[in-house]
Amino acid sequence: MVIRMSNQEMREPTFFVLASLADGRKHGYGIIKDASELSEGRVALKVGTLYAALERLQAEGLVIATGDEVVGGRLRRYFELTEPGAASLAEESERQELNAKRARDRLKQRASRVAASTKTASA
Amino acid sequence: MVIRMSNQEMREPTFFVLASLADGRKHGYGIIKDASELSEGRVALKVGTLYAALERLQAEGLVIATGDEVVGGRLRRYFELTEPGAASLAEESERQELNAKRARDRLKQRASRVAASTKTASA
DNA sequence: TGATATATATCGACAGTCGTACTATGGTCA
DNA sequence: TGACCATAGTACGACTGTCGATATATATCA
Numbered sequence: 001m002v003i004r005m006s007n008q009e010m011r012e013p014t015f016f017v018l019a020s021l022a023d024g025r026k027h028g029y030g031i032i033k034d035a036s037e038l039s040e041g042r043v044a045l046k047v048g049t050l051y052a053a054l055e056r057l058q059a060e061g062l063v064i065a066t067g068d069e070v071v072g073g074r075l076r077r078y079f080e081l082t083e084p085g086a087a088s089l090a091e092e093s094e095r096q097e098l099n100a101k102r103a104r105d106r107l108k109q110r111a112s113r114v115a116a117s118t119k120t121a122s123a
Numbered sequence: 124m125v126i127r128m129s130n131q132e133m134r135e136p137t138f139f140v141l142a143s144l145a146d147g148r149k150h151g152y153g154i155i156k157d158a159s160e161l162s163e164g165r166v167a168l169k170v171g172t173l174y175a176a177l178e179r180l181q182a183e184g185l186v187i188a189t190g191d192e193v194v195g196g197r198l199r200r201y202f203e204l205t206e207p208g209a210a211s212l213a214e215e216s217e218r219q220e221l222n223a224k225r226a227r228d229r230l231k232q233r234a235s236r237v238a239a240s241t242k243t244a245s246a
Numbered sequence: 247t248g249a250t251a252t253a254t255a256t257c258g259a260c261a262g263t264c265g266t267a268c269t270a271t272g273g274t275c276a
Numbered sequence: 277t278g279a280c281c282a283t284a285g286t287a288c289g290a291c292t293g294t295c296g297a298t299a300t301a302t303a304t305c306a
Contacts, residue, residue: 022229100216106145
């Protein structure tokens with residue numbers, strides 16, 4: 001298992017793969033469907049991206065394969081979130097929330113500055 | 124000016140370039156310093172990344188160059204956030220906050236599930 | 247019969263970032 | 277004086293994760 005530096009940004013598709021699996025055991029296509037719902041259609045995971053991400057996340061130990069099943073004549077590869085995977089998702093969520101908060105604070109200040117300068121300019 | 128699809132993820136370094144400029148007019152190296160402070164040392168913008176991002180953001184109209192100045196014998200290239208740039212940053216912040224919230228909700232549910240199954244297993 | 251949904255595999259292209267090396271000035275310190 | 281560091285920007289090859297497209301196969305529905 002490859003140990004990966006934390007403190008490194010996680011891309012949105014990868015984030016949604018973990019977030020989807022936080023809901024419970026799922027197979028590839030199920031993750032795609034779920035991520036789409038979870039994000040209200042905004043995130044459409046591409047198959048290539050998904051399976052590449054699953055391989056990578058397995059290698060990092062954030063996800064484990066929990067058996068293949070044949071349902072309706074079709075193969076399904078199931079996956080589950082590991083504890084490190086859950087921790088990683090939690091960390092990433094926190095980071096994003098912090099970043100968003102910092103940006104919004106600055107935008108707020110900026111908005112009042114812009115309002116003030118507009119007032120000055122028109123005066 | 125290239126129009127770029129919204130609904131597309133923004134990478135962390137790019138996000139911090141915009142967030143830094145939301146604070147006001149800055150030159151390249153100033154952005155690096157500010158981004159580092161703003162993120163409590165977590166985000167260390169690389170020079171290559173920064174100037175590439177600034178070129179790109181200019182082409183997208185999210186940032187404008189507002190004059191070069193020579194201070195202490197050294198060239199400084201100054202930049203400012205545009206209104207579309209501020210809007211883009213706001214949108215991105217909102218998206219990240221939403222994603223983080225969704226992930227945390229699921230992790231919370233998962234935590235109670237895990238606690239329940241542990242209890243069952245030990246009973 | 248053909249279209250659509252489910253389900254996975256594979257692979258080249260691409261964008262943004264990283265890492266490193268380079269030029270150049272000014273200040274500090276031994 | 278020379279060595280070193282912080283500031284400031286340029287340049288470019290390598291890398292990673294995602295995209296886009298193609299392929300295979302089964303079940304269902306019109």
